[in-house]
Amino acid sequence: MADQEVDYSTLPITERVVHKIWKVRLAAYEEITKQFTTSGSENDPCFRPFLSDPTLYKKIVTDSNVAAQEAGIGSLVAFLQYGGTNACQRLRGTVVAPLAEKGLVSMRGGTKQKTVDALLYFIELDTPDPVVEEILPILSNKLPKLVAGTTMALREIIKAFGTKTVPPKSILKALPKLFAHSDKNVRAEATTLAIELYKWMGDPLKTILLTDLKPVQQKELEEAFEAVKGTTPQQERFLLSQQRAAASAAASSGPDAGDSAAPEAEEIDPMDLIEAVDVSGKIPGDFFERMASAKWKDRKEAVDDLLKVVSVAKIADADFGEVMRVLGKCVAKDANVAVVTTAANSIEALAKGLRTSCGRYRASVSSSLFERLKEKKQSVSEALSAALDALFEATSLSDFMEEILSFTKHKNPQVKQETAMFLVRCLRTVKIIPKTAEIKQLCDACTVLLADTAKPVRSAGAEAMGTIMKMIGERAMTPYISELDDIRKTMITEFYETATVVAKPEKVAAPPPPAPAAKTSSASSRSATARPRPSVAGVKRPTATPPSSGSHSTSSAPAASSSSSSGSRLAAPGSRTSRIGMSNGLRKKTEDSSATASPRTVSRAPAATSGTPPRGSRGLTGVSLSSSNSTSSHGGLSAADKLELIELRRAKEEWTSTNAALKQQVEILQADNAKLDRELKEAQASNSQLIEEHTRDLLSVQSKETQITRLRREADSAVAQVTKLQRELDRARAEAQLVGRPSSSHSNGAADHHDMKESSMSPYQARQSTTAFSEEEKENDFQRIQTPAAKRESMYSGGSHIPKQTSFSPVMSSNSDGADSGSSNAGTVESWKRAAEVTSQLKARIEAMKAKQLRR
Template sequence: MADAEEDYSSLPLTERATHKIWKVRKQAYEDITKDFEKSGSESDVCFKPWLNDPSVWKSIVADANVAAQQEGINALYAFLQFGGPNAGNRSRPYTISSLAEKGIVSTKAATKSRSIDVLLLYIELDTPSPIVDELVPFLSHKMPKVVAATTNVLYTIYKEFGAKTVNPKPVLQFLPKLFAHGDKNVRAEAVNLTVELYKWLKDGMKPMFFNDLKPVQQKELDEAFEKVKNETAKQMRLLRSQQVAAAESSAGHGDDSEAEPEGETDAFDLFEPVDVSSKIPKDFWEQINSTKWKDRKESLDVLYGILNVPRIKEEDFNELVRLLAKSMKDANITVVIVAANCVECLAKGLRRGFAKYRSAVFLPIAERLKEKKQTVTDALSAALDGVFDSTSLTDILEDTMELLKNKNPQVKLESLRFLIRSLRNTRIAPAKNEVKVISDNVTKLLADTLEATRTAAAEAMGTLMKIMGERAMNPFLDGLDDIRKSKIKEFFETAQVKAKDKPPAPSVAMSMATTAKQGVKKKVAAKNPSSQIQPSRAGAPNTNRPSVEETSSPSKRVSSVTKPLAPKQQPSRLSKKTPLPPAIASPTRAAAQIEENVPHNPPVASKFGLGSRGGLTARTLQAPHSHSKPVEGLKSIDLQSSNIERAELERLRLEKETWLTETVGYRVEKEKLLQELSEIRLQNVQLIEEHTRDVLSIKAKETQLLRLRSDIQTAEESVEKKQREIDRLKRELARFSRASSPSASDFADTIATEPYGGYPRERTTSASGISSTGEHSQRMSALSRPRNRSSLAGSYTIDDSQIGYPSREGIRSPISESGASKDKSQQHKIDGDVRIGDPTDPNENWKRAAQVTSQLKMRIEQMKARQHMRGVS
């Protein structure tokens, strides 16, 4: 047995690695690992057998013995670690599938961990795409443990290298299948993988798979996403190519260079472009122009369903954009909302491809911001944000500034809010002239009458200050009061922006001072000729020139760089003899001195004959030629320049006094206007209160009038009802009298139809009112009193005083006296006739009729009394 073992050790490693005895294989794997670790470079002899026949690694990784498999995977790891990218490229096609089926599902934790390390090392050596492409098919494996282990490996890959380095698109397509898997371990690993991808892709990844999940799974994922929403994803491990680039970058920038923070990965490129134009129905173009708003809305709803995709294929959408812009002016707000949603989807789906359509839809959308309904405002604001994402701040700045001058306060407010969102999301800091334009227009709105507009203006200034810095924004805040400044500073501290203004380059004066101290003038001239100053022959007068430049204003230093004229350096040299405060070092004065000193430079240079020095001076941008001037002309030049500087100083002082006076006048005028504005507001409030009281009083009077009209209508209906009852009672009385006694019937007919004073009795009764009715009632009651036959047989006369008639002068009636007397005589005659021939029973009937008549009279009197009281009120 010992001899056999010695024979095994004498075999070549390639034969021992494929031996049938597992112990021999295990020992061979260990020896291979040691050889790789002792190697000096990737081209050593120990790597050649395994590079020439890389298919051997497939059997090594999938060794049937667990212990031998562990050592075999360790040997592969050492091979990749010390063999480099060449070893990975050669062995990768034979080992990935074996590692997925045998390595990552091993029961031994060490083997499983080393298998994952091998896969990560494969990615580090080259690119991640081949590894991921070979692992993705194992997500559909029939064994659940293989699917779960592969999902876990993918989670580790994205956690280490990030979604920016590893393309997440192939994995995102498999997520619905993983969540629909029957094994709970697979679903748990799918959740971990999805959360890790969400750290990089955020909500942009949802359209690819989220709608295919169950509602319970969606809720679970939303809760998990909420926990990591604010986490910033960062790549933990770099590829070899990235490591080389990082090393070169750190060597070039030094230790002070800071790595840029990892940003959110854009998921736009993960989606396939969708051809939406072919999906638009043919009747869409007819319905969108229909006169019925429902047809227009339905057509836009169909269009929104087509355009609501993550990415749209670029085509000619001019006609479609024109129709959407026209829909922004629709009278129905629901049509406007759907049209705005369509513009948002089209802008997000095209990204930069939508920039050419911006001019057609931007202003129609912004002008519709006058709508006060929040749903409309939200839809329009989202559409504007989509348009901005497809363009830049420079593209929308001019139109936005015009909107800030709009007369409608709602348009101004929403335009300001759109500007704030644009400043937050822009990744390129605005230029200096754009900052000035924004500041000039926004600061005017700080004094707006609407509180919300003033607050939005302060927020816009604070956001702009966050981008540009406090120092750059100080000139635009000088004229503001402390309250507005503090408000802007509050928004400045809390603002969150994506763009940062680059710090200004070091000034030329500072670089010149540094080079003067170090004395390395030749090297500085080679690197930056514009910042080099040629020393004069005397030497002493020029030693202080850099210090004078340092005391100059920043504007002068900038102008000295942007305008490379040689004589421009002369005022700085001459200011050494006539020192002046830094305030007078303006570009205007420098330009004036250049114009006066230019004709003197050429002849002076020829007198001194500087030769090569003159050539060097001519090549530098700021080299002063004044050193070549004659000594006798220096005093006159200094005197002349001093007089010019003094005159300009006086002029600047006068201008400053004038500006101060104007500023004081403006402030006084502003205070007066503010006071007048407050008085007008107070008067407006009082007028509004008075108007409110008048409106309430008018409404109260109208209410009373309506009530009175209702009461009058009710009374008229009651009168009509009573009149009908009177007519009914009259008919009852007439019918009852005819049925009981013919004479009584004739008497009733005589009373009803006999003319009374030239008029029929019915009209007389209605004209005489209550008094006539009372007469008739008393007369009827007198007639109905019981009498015996002896009294009836004698001479019986009914007197007016006995019956109780009122005096006829007190009753306004058209009935004449003659008619009344005639009626009396006829009545006496009829009464006598009736009384003579009536039996006993008719008397009872007459008594009963009299009672009915008296009741009728009382009702009529009560009704007329109520009408009279209503007329008085």
């Protein structure tokens, strides 16, 4: 009961909006909403507490009570609606993010709708970029309901303001992530957002979005896009700046045009929303080598790899001059149509990706594409035409004028037909009507096509003429078709009725407003009756003495008559008047008027006669033609006019000299260009020769490496064979020693030392050592044959008699069976002879192998 008796309305509004009792907050929200609605201006005191402390509204929009929250967000809408731009800018950075996070997930439909209305007001009162930047991070939230609500709010923003006012670049980046979300409601909201974007952006959205989606999603979006294709959305809400611009335009156009005036935003190219990809570093390093290969499969693989690299929506600008030159050469000279088709596709992809940056490479490929249009295979012709169309989109019709006029005179009928069809496609898509001189050149070329012997060529020429007529109109086309026969006129008219063009006349800048007329004094106006108009430049004016102050009075009737005869008479020293360049009729009329009019009447004639320029009139230079007080009364040029004439002559001389200098520079540049072209051709020829030489060198090196590998294998085999023969020699030597006599300790030690020495040597050193050792052994073998006999003689010198012929047997003491000593000695000698022969044969074979290896 105590709480019900407390009157909270006496508390300050800043305390009630943050009160702990939700009913008190609800009443406070309703009260401030009423105050905002009934406020007199943006500077009303009811706005001040919330402008000075924006965190109050942060607490209001995040109220824990759903009813109070809805009322609080409604008060925010009223605050923005009546508080103006200042209210928007003060609260935007503090309130937008909490408002979206708490309001877009509410179960109450009113709260969600008021949240969207508040966001739209935040955009309308200033600019959309800060609001969108505050909302986009919420799309990464883990709560699917909040992500779906934020996507819905973005769709409502695009629907209300359009992509011309709200740049969709940052939204497009977030769309693939929304389509990959696990929650179906998020994906559904992403689909509706994509459809709304497609209404504003059209087909370019497919290029941006569909490549990152799954095939099923691509199919669904394609069907949804087809359902809304052709609809033209209208901007429902306008920024405050746009509203003011529309109001000022309506005020300047008058009350009748006020309703029709609507703010127009600057057109946004959807391709500007795509991130450029740097593909220059992804081109294969051996691309140019493979393109120069003699095998068509290598060239096909090279252009296939290039096409995969450059097939992106937007390419970062880099130096593709060499790549385009190679592709142009391939299109012009390659004999394989598959390689030509892929090269044309690569040119198309580069032109579409680089867009206007590809214009500087057009000249290196356009002529090759036109020349190759003679191919009869439809797939090749379509690829070449698509490449030409992509190049035209990157340049203009004026850039292709030379090629079009040249190839419409080609000797091949198919080239002429395809060139004319390319011209038709250009005329259908060009946005500005070509110049009159270009129209005449095109019409002359098409007129020649109308007389061609091939029917497709005549039809293409007539279609081009009909498209031109649709562009410039029937009346402007009359001089170009007036001399044609009725049959050709009928063909042109048929194509004219079905042609579609979008070209408009080039906008001409409005001329500057005329300068205000120079004011003259009353004395000048009074003396204007006696002052003739200045003489035309180039007519020599005779000098005259200045007349007296009463020269305009009634002293002479001819003089007065001269002053009223449209300034055709000039003062001369010998007479009051003189006639210069007057026709016979005008002279007669002047004489009649001077004979009938009295001097007094003529002297009082008005100054502004038919021949005298009115006051304030200006000549071609903008200088007033009415004379000032300083002008002489005899009609000479004023000082200012003389100075101006001198300045004009000086400017003309400067322009003439500058023009001559420019012509000289152009001639020099043309000569330099021709020289550079020759040097380029020489460099290209030299480069081709160097490439061929390099290829031959590579083949030669590979052949040498193969020979070296084979020789190394043969050398290893020879070394193995030598080692085998050495082992056989050692075995034969050992057998020979066993047959001759038991080896002494000295000989055994020497042999062991020799074997150890050979084992530590290299194969070549071992062969040399073996050769030397074999010669030494050969000499020592005969000594060993004689040495045992001498030893035996000294051994048995004590009295035992042994036949002398038995002293030659080295194994006499071991023959227990008493074999014949002569036969044993003969066998030993034969064994040593065979050993010597084997040794000599081995030595000869080793020398032959060494000589063979050295020759290799």
